Amino acid sequence: MPRMSSAELRERLAHDLPGILMPIRTRTQASNGSEASGGDGKAARHKRGEHAPVDLLATDDAVVYPERLPEAARYVRDVLGYELLSNITAVDYLADGIIEMVYHFYHLDGGPELVIKTRVPRDNPVVPSLTDEWPGANLQEREAFDLFGVMFPGHPNLTRIYMWDEFEGWPMRKDFPKQGDKYFGDSEE
Amino acid sequence: MSDDRDIQLEAEKQGVFLTTMQRFYNWGRRSSVWPLSFGLACCAIEMMATGLARFDLARFGAEMFRASPRQADLMIVAGTVTKKMAPQVVRLYNQMPEPRYVISMGACATSGGPFRDGYNVLRGIDLLIPVDVYIPGCPPRPEALLHALMTLQKQIDAQRLSRVRWYGKREAKEYPVPTFGKHGLEIDGKLVDPVGGLPLISPYTSPTHGETRSGLIEHPELVRHFPIMDETVELESPHKAKGVAPEIVHNDLKRPAVEVNHAQDEQR
Numbered sequence: 001m002p003r004m005s006s007a008e009l010r011e012r013l014a015h016d017l018p019g020i021l022m023p024i025r026t027r028t029q030a031s032n033g034s035e036a037s038g039g040d041g042k043a044a045r046h047k048r049g050e051h052a053p054v055d056l057l058a059t060d061d062a063v064v065y066p067e068r069l070p071e072a073a074r075y076v077r078d079v080l081g082y083e084l085l086s087n088i089t090a091v092d093y094l095a096d097g098i099i100e101m102v103y104h105f106y107h108l109d110g111g112p113e114l115v116i117k118t119r120v121p122r123d124n125p126v127v128p129s130l131t132d133e134w135p136g137a138n139l140q141e142r143e144a145f146d147l148f149g150v151m152f153p154g155h156p157n158l159t160r161i162y163m164w165d166e167f168e169g170w171p172m173r174k175d176f177p178k179q180g181d182k183y184f185g186d187s188e189e
Numbered sequence: 190m191s192d193d194r195d196i197q198l199e200a201e202k203q204g205v206f207l208t209t210m211q212r213f214y215n216w217g218r219r220s221s222v223w224p225l226s227f228g229l230a231c232c233a234i235e236m237m238a239t240g241l242a243r244f245d246l247a248r249f250g251a252e253m254f255r256a257s258p259r260q261a262d263l264m265i266v267a268g269t270v271t272k273k274m275a276p277q278v279v280r281l282y283n284q285m286p287e288p289r290y291v292i293s294m295g296a297c298a299t300s301g302g303p304f305r306d307g308y309n310v311l312r313g314i315d316l317l318i319p320v321d322v323y324i325p326g327c328p329p330r331p332e333a334l335l336h337a338l339m340t341l342q343k344q345i346d347a348q349r350l351s352r353v354r355w356y357g358k359r360e361a362k363e364y365p366v367p368t369f370g371k372h373g374l375e376i377d378g379k380l381v382d383p384v385g386g387l388p389l390i391s392p393y394t395s396p397t398h399g400e401t402r403s404g405l406i407e408h409p410e411l412v413r414h415f416p417i418m419d420e421t422v423e424l425e426s427p428h429k430a431k432g433v434a435p436e437i438v439h440n441d442l443k444r445p446a447v448e449v450n451h452a453q454d455e456q457r
Binding site for chain 2: 162171
């Protein structure tokens with residue numbers, strides 16, 4: 001059963017497709033806030049319920065430049081054999097002004113998935129479409145367009161899928177107005 | 190009125206069956222309320238359970254779930270009404286022949302429920318069509334739906350033939366089907382339920398047995414103060430307030446005091 005860690009994927013991408021990886025901060029902390037197992041173990045210990053601020057943008061996964069995403073996807077399919085594009089999703093990092101696209105690829109023989117990420121600026125999110133080679137990406141890219149406003153040049157029918165066509169705004173973005181946030185304010189103050 | 194009824198009941202005990210047209214008509218209508226077979230979300234599962242053998246909606250004459258609005262008397266709005274679904278719900282309601290009744294089942298259909306703050310859920314089906322009985326709960330137990338049906342039957346019993354519209358010559362009222370706008374659902378170009386905006390109080394409050402509806406959309410700015418619309422509240426970021434404005438703190442969580450009438454309780 002194929003099994004490839006994200007570190008191995010990063011290595012192979014860097015070796016075979018030089019310059020495709022974006023410079024990123026690697027993770028010193030697990031995303032759930034607990035200390036990473038690979039650390040020196042002497043990281044500042046916090047009391048229960050207290051954590052150092054989590055570095056949201058730090059990741060162990062392969063982050064590629066958006067314009068070279070189809071290249072990376074083709075590499076993962078043709079060379080590594082991960083053919084099934086299972087999932088496309090978007091993450092909005094409001095404070096950093098970044099929208100991150102996450103692609104999950106599966107091998108048809110089984111095993112865990114490979115994750116490829118790409119990051120685009122929030123005010124101009126443009127990611128090349130994968131619909132030419134993975135027709136299944138069609139609906140998922142429309143969903144990312146509908147809810148996060150990510151543009152996919154090359155998509156055959158980039159229209160809204162959940163909201164109605166007349167709707168304005170990207171409702172899953174973090175700065176989309178939500179009623180009630182203003183009501184409670186900061187509890188500390 | 191109640192005297193008539195007492196006399197009738199007394200006479201029935203003696204073996205004499207008397208009735209009035211009104212009681213006869215209401216009896217017929219209340220005993221065969223046919224619901225529309227129509228579910229939107231998880232509440233529909235409870236509705237199905239109510240219709241099946243264990244809870245047995247047939248005991249109340251309402252087991253005939255009709256697949257066509259033309260044959261249905263009762264619309265059980267069972268579940269979350271998304272804004273994209275709302276026009277179809279109103280259209281189905283318009284297609285039902287009168288007399289027609291609506292039960293708003295569960296928190297979502299009544300007020301939007303946990304999705305009230307979101308962008309995609311209608312904040313209560315009563316913004317668009319009149320509702321006769323509301324059921325709280327998420328989802329309500331089948332017993333609650335049975336109780337709602339019994340409540341509806343009581344309401345039907347109290348209807349007066351001279352007052353209801355459908356025995357007169359007036360035509361059935363069509364409720365306006367909302368259209369999709371830039372920021373939410375619109376009726377005649379006016380926003381009904383703005384995304385991220387002020388929730389509205391229903392134009393069709395629970396009808397006193399189907400006759401009078403205001404048809405006006407009220408903006409209860411004074412009654413329900415929503416600070417998101419308040420210019421004086423300072424924003425830290427587009428989605429977060431910087432503290433709470435003093436006048437809001439002053440007014441926060443103040444609810445009208447409930448007057449408890451102890452004397453009445455003792456009498457009971």
